[in-house]
Ligand SMILES: Nc1ncnc2c1ncn2[C@@H]1O[C@H](COP(=O)(O)OP(=O)(O)OP(=O)(O)O)[C@@H](O)[C@H]1O
């Protein structure tokens with residue numbers, strides 16, 4: 001198995017009068033199709049690590065390879081292109097665009113990438129919504145959906161350009177246990193049945209139990225790295 | 230539709246009231262710009278038209294601009310001899326060989342020319358005396374270069390041909406003398422020659438000094454009175470294209486040597502005043518659009534602040550900073566386009582309303598309306614200016630939006 005995402009000696013320091021070190025020397029290799037959970041106490045730097053792995057943030061030092069390609073030295077636009085084509089994000093708060101319908105939210109990345117024409121983009125959006133069980137909501141607006149439905153729409157949008165890796169930051173953190181369970185199951189199926197690589201930050205123990213691999217973060221460092229047997 | 234444009238439109242329709250206020254600013258700005266500038270340009274053109282119509286496009290007079298090269302200078306061209314304080318010789322006797330020169334000018338296409346002999350004379354009637362300018366003219370050619378024929382209120386220029394002792398005077402002078410058509414008065418020239426002449430025509434130009442001091446008689450009669458047989462001292466020239474006057478005047482002066490002054494040269498001071506007037510006018514009418522652009526800036530800045538999370542999510546998805554800038558520039562462009570469109574319609578309405586306003590300039594009896602220039606240039610200028618200020622107003626918010634860093638927003642929201 002080849003590492004789809006690899007990090008070496010990642011350090012992220014927020015400059016300022018009192019510089020804050022968010023991530024301290026993290027090295028990590030993520031294999032294709034893994035369902036990974038990042039856990040740790042609040043403020044330990046889980047989100048910060050996820051932003052570095054997802055090319056949203058640039059490390060102070062250290063290197064990240066995505067799909068075999070080293071990204072150090074890439075400009076903002078190059079990184080944005082990689083995110084558009086190869087990565088998908090899901091956040092704790094759904095972050096859907098309130099003035100766009102569910103379907104329009106999902107097709108947004110497809111249209112930005114511009115590989116499909118309008119009707120194909122629409123068809124793909126509907127397929128994704130269907131797969132996530134929210135296709136009946138496609139014409140609605142985000143405020144008309146439940147929290148769990150919104151998070152499923154957000155996952156559909158993250159999958160819009162068929163990314164290699166799905167990065168999720170506490171995707172169930174804001175949901176009741178029933179809808180949290182659904183979202184967890186969806187992410188697990190994505191990894192195990194659709195062959196996506198899923199990296200999720202979570203506090204949720206039952207979520208962690210479903211993962212193939214658990215990475216513990218304490219104080220910006222990797223503290224533990226278990227693989228399920 | 231381009232995704233950036235769709236996001237832009239969504240932002241604008243999401244803030245309907247503020248967008249509408251911005252839009253109204255542009256509409257009013259464009260309409261006012263259009264109405265005022267078309268009125269100003271209209272009156273300017275009206276003014277120039279009057280200037281051009283009421284005076285000859287080119288006047289050739291019996292003067293020479295530069296003294297002739299003196300024989301000594303011709304002999305020693307390398308500057309061994311310099312002659313100073315040389316004044317051009319004034320040809321007091323009129324334009325030499327005028328028939329030949331006249332034929333030369335007449336041969337230029339698009340040119341109409343009338344020979345005139347101008348001098349001073351004193352008119353006496355019933356014991357009163359008035360000094361006047363007496364122009365000897367050929368009615369047939371004079372009519373082609375002057376609007377005097379249109380200003381006749383009684384009699385005509387042609388009556389001069391019928392009665393060689395006829396004289397045409399202005400209504401101002403007629404009122405001073407208290408005389409009318411058909412009366413005889415005595416004309417005394419500077420030479421002392423005197424003759425009784427009959428008033429065969431009255432004109433009114435509206436210009437008091439012209440109406441009181443300008444008189445016309447036959448060229449032949451003037452030549453006798455002023456004792457200058459076979460001479461004239463002016464060519465009055467009218468062109469098909471008034472704006473070619475400068476070039477044609479130079480050409481004529483080069484060909485015949487006599488001083489030829491175009492209306493452009495003669496009215497340089499007035500024309501430069503018009504330029505200043507236009508600069509002032511355009512700055513004032515642009516001010517409204519500039520104020521309107523502050524409204525747009527304000528609206529878009531609010532939207533940027535309000536949509537920081539949306540911008541962050543778009544960027545995390547893979548939108549470039551340029552895409553985000555484009556979204557907000559589109560918002561400026563959309564406001565500009567719609568605002569200009571309605572502004573042009575409203576402006577055209579205002580222009581139409583203004584063009585119905587009647588004015589009463591002195592000396593004009595027919596109905597006269599405010600002069601409005603309907604030139605496409607005005608419409609284009611108003612639109613271009615509106616678009617420029619909208620895009621400029623959108624630029625700063627767009628740049629700020631492009632700089633939104635998704636991670637900073639995500640950290641803040643977490
Ligand atoms: N802008 C900032 N300025 C200073 N410190 C910051 C800033 N943003 C984050 N931090 C600090 O960086 C550390 C890592 O934050 P991060 O959000 O990555 O933690 P986390 O593990 O995701 O926490 P949580 O579980 O609460 O989401 C925290 O201690 C936090 O206080």
Ligand SMILES: [Mg+2]
Nearest residue numbers: 046047048643
């Ligand atoms: Mg976090």
